[in-house]
Amino acid sequence: MQFTKKERLNLINQYKILSKLYPEDSEHYDELREILEDGYEVFYPQISEWVSEDMPEKEGKFVLDVLDLYRAIEDYKRISKDQEIIDNYYSYFRGFDGNNEGQYMQFARFLINKQNKFSEQKDYLRKNDNLNSHAPMVDIYQKMLSKWTDIGKPWNLDAQDINDIFNI
Structure with a gap:
């Protein structure tokens, strides 16, 4: 999975917001944010692992x-x-x-x-x-x-x- 810098920036900002809105899940959102901020491509699949494939x-x-x-x-x-x-x-x-x-x-x-x-x-x-x-x-x-x-x-x-x- 690849992200452009613009996509990464958008997701980073969304995870910052989610972290504040849902403090009980902030650790998870902070981890995803850090993965994107630091560009750890090996962990990019974690960003979308809960999204199902399209059903034809x-x-x-x-x-x-x-x-x-x-x-x-x-x-x-x-x-x-x-x-x-x-x-x-x-x-x-x-x-x-x-x-x-x-x-x-x-x-x-x-x-x-x-x-x-x-x-x-x-x-x-x-x-x-x-x-x-x-x-x-x-x-x-x-x-x-x-x-x-x-x-x-x-x-x-x-x-x-x-x-x-x-x-x-």
């Missing part, structure tokens, strides 16, 4: 599509009370694997918990360990979405559509 738009759209599919499934379950569908392993959104699909999981949490979108998923947060499936799910969701697309992406799913989506 395609991956964000994928998470939104998965949650849209599960919204359609939830609508069917709520109306039909179809026990066979309700009992299916995939009948509720299981989340994403925290070890291998962390960015997907974080985005789903952001959508559900911060933006209050897909609020029907909040009922499952205990059941799916706060959206951590503990197993890779992206490939499974891709197959489910492919099947949903093949049948025309209907919002009003019936039992046969849902079973076809689950039996990928």
